[in-house]
Amino acid sequence: MAERITRDDVAHVAGLARLELTDEELERFTVQLAAVLDHAADVEALDTAGVAPTAHPLPLVNVLRDDVVRPGLDRDVVLAAAPSVEDDRFRVPPVLGEPS
Amino acid sequence: MTEWETVVGLEVHCELATATKLFCACRNAFGDEPNTNICPVCLGLPGSLPVLNRGAVELAMRLGLALGCTVEPSLFHRKNYFYPDMPKDYQVSQYDQPINVDGVLELADGTRVGIERAHLEEDTGKSTHVGGGGRIHEADHSLVDYNRAGVPLVEVVSRPDLRSAEAARAYVNELRAVLVATGASDARMEEGSMRVDANISVRPVDFSTLGTRCEVKNLNSTRSLGRAIDYEARRQIALLEAGEQVTQQTRHWDEADGRTHPLRSKEEAYDYRYFPEPDLVPLVPGDAWRTSVAESLPPLPAPRRRRLAEATGSATAAVAVVVERGLDDLVLAALAAGGDAQRLVVHAEHDLAGGVGALTTDAFAALTRMEADGALTATQAKAVLAELVANGGDPAAVAAALGYEAMAGDALAVAVDDAIAANPDAWARYLAGDTKVSGFFVGQVMRATKGQADGRVVTALLGQRADAGG
Numbered sequence: 001m002a003e004r005i006t007r008d009d010v011a012h013v014a015g016l017a018r019l020e021l022t023d024e025e026l027e028r029f030t031v032q033l034a035a036v037l038d039h040a041a042d043v044e045a046l047d048t049a050g051v052a053p054t055a056h057p058l059p060l061v062n063v064l065r066d067d068v069v070r071p072g073l074d075r076d077v078v079l080a081a082a083p084s085v086e087d088d089r090f091r092v093p094p095v096l097g098e099p100s
Numbered sequence: 101m102t103e104w105e106t107v108v109g110l111e112v113h114c115e116l117a118t119a120t121k122l123f124c125a126c127r128n129a130f131g132d133e134p135n136t137n138i139c140p141v142c143l144g145l146p147g148s149l150p151v152l153n154r155g156a157v158e159l160a161m162r163l164g165l166a167l168g169c170t171v172e173p174s175l176f177h178r179k180n181y182f183y184p185d186m187p188k189d190y191q192v193s194q195y196d197q198p199i200n201v202d203g204v205l206e207l208a209d210g211t212r213v214g215i216e217r218a219h220l221e222e223d224t225g226k227s228t229h230v231g232g233g234g235r236i237h238e239a240d241h242s243l244v245d246y247n248r249a250g251v252p253l254v255e256v257v258s259r260p261d262l263r264s265a266e267a268a269r270a271y272v273n274e275l276r277a278v279l280v281a282t283g284a285s286d287a288r289m290e291e292g293s294m295r296v297d298a299n300i301s302v303r304p305v306d307f308s309t310l311g312t313r314c315e316v317k318n319l320n321s322t323r324s325l326g327r328a329i330d331y332e333a334r335r336q337i338a339l340l341e342a343g344e345q346v347t348q349q350t351r352h353w354d355e356a357d358g359r360t361h362p363l364r365s366k367e368e369a370y371d372y373r374y375f376p377e378p379d380l381v382p383l384v385p386g387d388a389w390r391t392s393v394a395e396s397l398p399p400l401p402a403p404r405r406r407r408l409a410e411a412t413g414s415a416t417a418a419v420a421v422v423v424e425r426g427l428d429d430l431v432l433a434a435l436a437a438g439g440d441a442q443r444l445v446v447h448a449e450h451d452l453a454g455g456v457g458a459l460t461t462d463a464f465a466a467l468t469r470m471e472a473d474g475a476l477t478a479t480q481a482k483a484v485l486a487e488l489v490a491n492g493g494d495p496a497a498v499a500a501a502l503g504y505e506a507m508a509g510d511a512l513a514v515a516v517d518d519a520i521a522a523n524p525d526a527w528a529r530y531l532a533g534d535t536k537v538s539g540f541f542v543g544q545v546m547r548a549t550k551g552q553a554d555g556r557v558v559t560a561l562l563g564q565r566a567d568a569g570g
């Protein structure tokens with residue numbers, strides 16, 4: 001059986017999440033993620049030909065709220081919890097790559 | 101030499117005019133003090149849960165139905181990317197099952213542009229880059245305001261049906277008119293409540309397959325949009341004519357140097373790993389809701405233009421201006437009150453840009469009637485109309501007060517005959533079919549009558565004299 005997930009895959013996914021992993025962690029997570037994918041493969045093996053796809057485990061649709069303003073959080077309290085603040089804004093390191 | 105065709109599709113992000121954000125009860129407002137409209141949900145704090153805003157769904161449906169889309173059962177997905185403008189590190193959007201699909205936007209000139217989808221998603225926070233002259237790649241650090249994070253957006257994605265910068269601008273103007281008419285958005289590009297990205301490619305005119313496209317961002321006005329399309333088409337054509345290839349990429353429009361520049365993004369930035377948002381259940385608007393939204397829609401620009409064109413027989417461009425000014429109801433009412441169709445449209449197009457002021461429907465109708473009957477020249481009617489707008493009143497009384505006495509028909513005929521007699525060479529050219537000469541005769545008669553003559557009547561008289569055998 002082909003490998004479910006390679007070390008390179010794990011390194012790629014970690015990179016996307018800006019996680020720096022040690023070699024030892026890469027090895028360990030490759031094994032652990034492969035186990036998760038094995039489980040998904042078990043589920044995939046079931047015959048679901050006659051089963052309609054579900055988008056959500058809850059038998060609910062249209063959970064909505066009215067468009068009415070309610071107070072949120074106090075700025076000073078929130079900013080006090082931030083690592084760095086400038087000009088009433090969250091101060092973050094320079095970023096490369098453009099957002100969508 | 102190859103003849104090239106520009107192909108454009110637009111993605112327009114429209115902020116919905118709701119009171120609150122898409123998934124939390126924070127205020128949706130432009131220009132508030134930074135970070136004053138924030139809560140655990142839009143800050144992505146652990147344990148918080150999103151709840152969908154009914155008002156945002158309703159506005160999205162209004163827009164979708166106005167664009168002739170089908171409203172479908174839809175789902176929300178997480179679009180994952182690591183960037184400080186979304187504190188959750190994902191944006192909730194609609195992916196493979198959007199709320200509105202398959203519509204059409206009809207432009208003022210009758211062009212029909214396909215709408216692929218118009219889906220709901222949340223806006224991101226606003227970053228300010230500090231240092232490096234505000235340029236993102238040279239910034240020392242960035243400052244983030246989350247007031248905008250979670251504000252509801254509809255992203256309207258057109259099909260690649262546009263063929264020029266001008267058509268793209270017309271599309272944006274039309275979409276803006278629909279957004280405003282439906283109340284879905286205030287659609288202010290300058291405040292960022294309407295943001296346009298353009299997918300641009302070129303191909304030889306006889307090709308049916310699309311060329312490789314570039315997506316251009318940072319288009320902050322319809323003017324930038326037009327300039328960017330023209331620039332980008334020229335750039336791509338130059339590459340292809342030099343035997344090179346167009347690379348599919350995202351490019352940034354620089355208003356100052358008038359060029360597009362490739363964004364220095366890593367390949368992985370586009371690996372969004374969409375997956376269904378487990379905290380939100382499906383959205384399935386029932387027939388009753390859809391029907392009530394459809395029935396509450398106001399008359400939209402395209403059908404209003406058709407109605408006015410049919411009623412007045414006026415040209416497309418004039419009709420478009422009148423509808424854009426919102427004067428079509430006035431024109432139609434004045435027409436019903438006995439006004440002259442063509443003159444009503446001409447005045448609405450040219451003389452009422454500043455609003456109708458004290459002008460009443462009946463006065464407008466009566467004014468154009470007087471004009472049609474030859475009691476007022478076009479120039480005089482303009483002056484009377486300006487007075488009616490400023491102070492109201494009855495057009496006949498205003499005309500009398502301004503000292504406009506219609507020229508008697510025979511006095512005008514004499515002036516025309518005099519002009520013909522005094523200019524036999526010009527008259528011979530007119531008879532030989534040189535229609536440009538008619539302008540000369542109108543000018544002569546105008547001078548002789550000190551501008552009291554109606555140019556159209558003079559033209560008609562010239563025609564009569566010619567038919568009578570010169």
Ligand SMILES: [Zn+2]
Nearest residue numbers: 124126139142
């Ligand atoms: Zn919030």
